[in-house]
Amino acid sequence: xxxxxxxxxxxxxxxxxxxxxxxxxxxxxxxxxxxxxxxxxxxxxxxxxxxxxxxxxxxxxxxxxxxxxxxxxxxxxxxxxxxxxxxxxxxxxxxxxxxxxxxxxxxxxxxxxxxxxxxxxxxxxxxxxxxxxxxxxxxxxxxxxxxxxxxxxxxxxxxxxxxxxxxxxxxxxxxxxxxxxxxxxxxxxxxxxxxxxxxxxxxxxxxxxxxxxxxxxxxxxxxxxxxxxxxxxxxxxxxxxxxxxxxxxxx
Amino acid sequence: xxxxxxxxxxxxxxxxxxxxxxxxxxxxxxxxxxxxxxxxxxxxxxxxxxxxxxxxxxxxxxxxxxxxxxxxxxxxxxxxxxxxxxxxxxxxxxxxxxxxxxxxxxxxxxxxxxxxxxxxxxxxxxxxxxxxxxxxxxxxxxxxxxxxxxxxxxxxxxxxxxxxxxxxxxxxxxxxxxxxxxxxxxxxxxxxxxxxxxxxxxxxxxxxxxxxxx
Numbered sequence: 001x002x003x004x005x006x007x008x009x010x011x012x013x014x015x016x017x018x019x020x021x022x023x024x025x026x027x028x029x030x031x032x033x034x035x036x037x038x039x040x041x042x043x044x045x046x047x048x049x050x051x052x053x054x055x056x057x058x059x060x061x062x063x064x065x066x067x068x069x070x071x072x073x074x075x076x077x078x079x080x081x082x083x084x085x086x087x088x089x090x091x092x093x094x095x096x097x098x099x100x101x102x103x104x105x106x107x108x109x110x111x112x113x114x115x116x117x118x119x120x121x122x123x124x125x126x127x128x129x130x131x132x133x134x135x136x137x138x139x140x141x142x143x144x145x146x147x148x149x150x151x152x153x154x155x156x157x158x159x160x161x162x163x164x165x166x167x168x169x170x171x172x173x174x175x176x177x178x179x180x181x182x183x184x185x186x187x188x189x190x191x192x193x194x195x196x197x198x199x200x201x202x203x204x205x206x207x208x209x210x211x212x213x214x215x216x217x218x219x220x221x222x223x224x225x226x227x228x229x230x231x232x233x234x235x236x237x238x239x240x241x242x243x244x245x246x247x248x249x250x251x
Numbered sequence: 252x253x254x255x256x257x258x259x260x261x262x263x264x265x266x267x268x269x270x271x272x273x274x275x276x277x278x279x280x281x282x283x284x285x286x287x288x289x290x291x292x293x294x295x296x297x298x299x300x301x302x303x304x305x306x307x308x309x310x311x312x313x314x315x316x317x318x319x320x321x322x323x324x325x326x327x328x329x330x331x332x333x334x335x336x337x338x339x340x341x342x343x344x345x346x347x348x349x350x351x352x353x354x355x356x357x358x359x360x361x362x363x364x365x366x367x368x369x370x371x372x373x374x375x376x377x378x379x380x381x382x383x384x385x386x387x388x389x390x391x392x393x394x395x396x397x398x399x400x401x402x403x404x405x406x407x408x409x410x411x412x413x414x415x416x417x418x419x420x421x422x423x424x425x426x427x428x429x430x431x432x433x434x435x436x437x438x439x440x441x442x443x444x445x446x447x448x449x450x451x452x453x454x455x456x457x458x459x460x461x462x463x464x465x
Contacts, residue, residue: 206324207322210324234324234325234328235324235325235328235329235462236325236461236462236463237325243325243326246324246325247253247323247324247325247326247327248253248256249253
C-alpha cells in the first residue's frame with residue numbers, strides 16, 4: 001500500500017479551538033478514501049489542510065506533517081500553486097466560473113501557461129470526457145456553464161479539476177447538493193477516476209461511503225477514531241464510537 | 252428513526268423466539284407421542300410445524316423490509332442477515348419434526364406399541380432445548396449461551412451413536428418383533444439433524460455478536 005498522501009501527527013488549531021488532534025492517516029494511490037464523521041468533527045478541515053486551503057486563515061496554527069509523495073507540503077520551498085496543480089479540489093456546491101464551459105476548463109491550463117488553441121481544445125475535450133460530460137456539452141461549449149443543471153455543473157467542476165492533470169482529487173461532499181441520478185453519475189465517475197487518480201472524499205452519506213470508497217476514516221471531535229478498509233469499518237468496526245456513528249446511534 | 256429501528260430489531264428477535272418455541276413444542280409433542288403410541292400428539296405437532304411456514308414468510312418479509320428501509324450496516328446488518336439465515340434452519344427443524352410425526356403416525360396406525368429407547372426421549376429434550384437456547388443466544392446477544400449450544404451437540408451425537416448401536420443390536424438379536432427399530436433409528440437421525448441446525452443457529456448468533464463466523 002503506497003500512500004500518495006500521508007499525514008503524521010497533524011494538529012490544527014483555529015485560535016483556541018483544537019480542530020485536528022494528532023491525526024496520522026495514509027491515503028493510498030488509486031484508491032478512494034472516504035472521510036466520515038458528524039458535523040464539526042474535523043473531516044472538512046482535514047481535507048482542506050491537504051490542499052493548504054486553511055493555513056492562511058488568521059489564527060490557524062498547524063503542527064505535524066502532511067506528506068504528498070514524501071514531500072512535506074508545509075515546507076517553505078513548496079509552492080502552493082504547484083501543490084494545487086497536483087492536488088485538485090471539488091467543492092460541495094458546484095461553483096463553475098461565470099464564463100463559457102470551454103473557458104471554465106481551459107482556465108487552469110491557461111494559468112499554467114498553456115496558450116495554443118489546439119492544445120487547449122485537446123485538454124478541454126479530454127477533461128470533459130474524463131468527467132463523463134463530453135457528450136452532453138460538446139455542441140455548446142461556448143454556452144455559459146451556469147446554464148447547466150446542478151449535476152452537470154458539478155461534473156464541469158470535476159473536469160476543470162482534471163484539466164490541470166492532477167494526481168490527487170479531493171472532494172468535499174461533492175454530491176450532497178445533487179439529485180440521485182446526478183449523484184449516481186458522479187459516483188460512477190469516482191469509480192472510474194480512481195484508476196488514474198488518488199481520491200479523498202468527505203461525505204455525510206454513509207451509503208455513499210460504502211458504495212464508492214475503498215478505505216474509510218472516521219473522525220470525531222477532531223480525532224481520527226478509526227481508519228481501515230471500508231468493508232471492515234462498515235461490517236465489524238473496531239471502535240464502539242464508529243459503530244454508534246455509522247448505525248445512527250449518536251447524539 | 253433509530254428508536255423505531257431498535258424496536259423493529261427487538262420485534263424480529265421476538266418473532267424468531269416464537270418460531271423457535273413452536274419448533275421446541277413440536278419436538279416435545281412428537282417424542283411424547285412416540286412413547287404413548289397416540290395419534291393426537293403427532294397430529295398437533297404436524298399442525299405446529301405447518302404454522303412455522305407462515306412464521307418463516309413473515310420473518311423473511313420483515314427482514315427484507317428492514318433491509319430496504321434502514322439500509323443497515325455493522326451489527327444491524329448482521330442482526331438482519333443472520334435472522335434470514337436462521338429462519339431457514341428453523342424451517343428445516345420444523346420439517347424434521349414433521350417427518351418424525353409422520354413416522355409416529357405410521358407406527359400408531361398398525362396398533363403396535365414400539366419399545367422406545369429411553370435415550371431417544373433424552374436426545375429429543377436436548378435437541379429441543381438446543382433450538383430454544385440458540386435463538387435465545389441470538390435475541391440476547393449472548394455468546395456464552397451460543398457456545399454452550401455448540402458444545403451440547405457432542406452429547407446429542409453420542410446419544411445417536413448409542414441409540415443406533417442399541418437398536419442395531421435389537422435387530423441382530425432378532426428382538427425387533429414389531430419391525431420398528433429402523434424407524435426409530437431414522438427418528439434418532441432426524442433429532443441429530445435438528446441438533447445440527449441448532450448448532451448452525453448458534454454459530455450465526457456468535458457471528459451476530461462478534462462479526463466472526465466460526
